[in-house]
Amino acid sequence: MAKSTAPANTAKTRRWVWGLWSALAGVVSAAAFLAVAELIALLVARESSPILAVGAFVIDIVPQPLKEFAISAFGSADKIVLLGSLGLAVVVAAAIAGILQFFARPFGLVVIGLAGVLSTAAIVTRTGASPLAFVPPVVGMLVGAFVLVLLITRLRRWAGEPGAVDADTPATPVAEQRGLGRRSFLIATGGVGLAAVVVGVGARLLNATTASIDALRRELALPEPRSTVTIPEGAELDVEGISPLITPNADFYRVDTALTVPTVDPTTWRLVIDGMVDQRVELSFDDLVGMGLDEYAVTLTCVSNEVGGGLVGNAIWQGVPIRDILRMAGPQSGADMVLSTSVDGYTASTPLDALTDDSRDAIFAVAMNGEPLPLEHGFPVRMVVPGLYGYVSATKWVTELKVTTFEADEAYWTPRGYAAEAPIKFSSRIDTPRVGTPVAAGTVAVAGMAWAQTVGIERVEVRIDDGDWQAATLSTPINADTWVQWVLEWQAEAGTHYVEVRAVNKNGDTQTEERAPIAPDGSSGWQRVLVTVSA
Ligand SMILES: Nc1nc2c(c(=O)[nH]1)N[C@H]1C(S)=C(S)[C@@H](COP(=O)(O)O)O[C@H]1N2
Ligand SMILES: [Mo]
Secondary structure: OOOOOOHHHHHHHHHHHHHHHHHHHHHHHHHHHHHHHHHHHHHHOOOOOHHHHHHHHHHHHOOHHHHHHHHHHHHHHHHHHHHHHHHHHHHHHHHHHHHHHHHOOOHHHHHHHHHHHHHHHHHHOOOOOOOOOOHHHHHHHHHHHHHHHHHHHHHHHHHOOEOOEOOOOOOOOHHHHHHHHHHHHHHHHHHHHHHHHHHHHHHHHHHHHHHHHHHHHHHOOOOOOOEOOOOOOOOOOOOOOOOOOOOOHHHOOOOOOOOOOOOOOOOOOEEEEEEOEOOOEEEEHHHHHHOOOEEEEEEEEOOOOOOOOOOEEEEEEEEEEHHHHHHHHOEOOOOOEEEEEEOOOOEEEEEHHHHHOOOOOOEEEEEEOOEEOOHHHOOOOEEEOOOEOHHHOOOOOEEEEEEEOOOOOOOOOHHHOOOOOOEOOOEEEEEEOOOOOOEEOEEEEEEEEEEOOOOOEEEEEEEEOOOOOEEOEEOOOOOOOOOEEEEEEEEEOOEEEEEEEEEEEOOOOEOOOOOEOOOOOOOEOOEEEEEEEEO
16 A cells, blocks of 8 residues: 555555554454453353443542533433443554554553453442352453454554564565465454444343343332232241252253243233144133232152252242133143243253143242242243242243144154153152261251142151161141241261162152153152261
């Protein structure tokens, strides 16, 4: 480009041109930084959007008079003005970072590092920030720095900067090296810039959708349930280290195939019942809750729960019996399965009779422990079926029930190594003492949970080393669909001891000792822990 201009002029022009290109490289690096941060925020910590966090930080630190001025000057557009100014500041800072990295290495990296530190600080100091909140800005910063170095290195080669091109080896002439530098700079800048815009805008929109659905959820007013669950006297034992009888929503295990939590607007949500039915039924959210809500206490269990594992939780759900809605559609004879589909395409196969049986409380749940379902637990509507593992029954974000046959249809996990039908294997778990946490000799409370959904737990037995099985004290069950707590007072002597547990259900069956892996239809075996007792 400078070939035909006078030498004195050339140097000047070049500085300008290289300045502009390096500024562009800086802006593209910043775009990569922000896009990666938004993408990771989507996966690990949704509140970790660097721009919004810094914006919120600025709002917090701006003195009141200035805030009032902004509101009087810009009215309700004040936030947009703030974000716009912030965006402009980011572009300017990014351009400076690029220029510095070109003319005064490594000061461009210093600017990126500073931006990383500032946005991380703004994010982690916000109230309610999750422990992983620092990950998006930090990874974003690293990617931004990497892109900056990558682009500026190519730009320097294009510019023929000493060190960037090898003027001494005639193997590749300097002009050719510079030509290659030019091409690779333009391709990398264009490619990274485009990818950053697509990924960043996409992730930001998804984050924004989540925020708006979350707001809808918080404002959702469900009707009072017609009936409530009564927690009987003695349902909860007072033992240190035992799981609470009702698992708080925040601690409830989560298992699903969704990469990002589906966001479903309850005002547009529809439930369709079709397939082998006399009449297709379609319900809105208001139709569903208008049928009247009742409360049900049900313990959910995942097929992937290992013996002694934590993929089990107990909640009080509010919902409508699935059988009432299936009855509206009228399942036809010959059907033996209901294929439920989620908004994200997940499917589960549930035996038809488990959903129509009057004695089993299979429900469409809309509330969990007194609040609308949390987004990650299926908002606005999910299935809960006592006695069946979650993957064959507990479809979250459910939108369709197809009445069909096991012969004709297959659910998500069936071709992936799991059984088409999977009743929960009743089981028991030791919560305390924990492996690796020594206890003092004397009276030690051995305690935990046991569940046999739809049947109930009759007895829990504990064995120390090779002693006799001793009956533990049980809490009063809420119902047969929920777990019970158990405790055994153990006179522990110093040393190491094996503590083992097994349950007996109300049919009189003893929990099987036989070990089974989680696939294809759930683990089995007795949990045995090695406990260290100090003198
Ligand atoms: N849409 C959808 N629903 C789903 C799943 C899923 O992957 N997608 N996983 C199921 C499995 S395997 C289990 S154990 C339960 C877990 O429900 P939770 O995450 O509310 O504990 O949801 C079930 N419902
Ligand atoms: Mo599961």
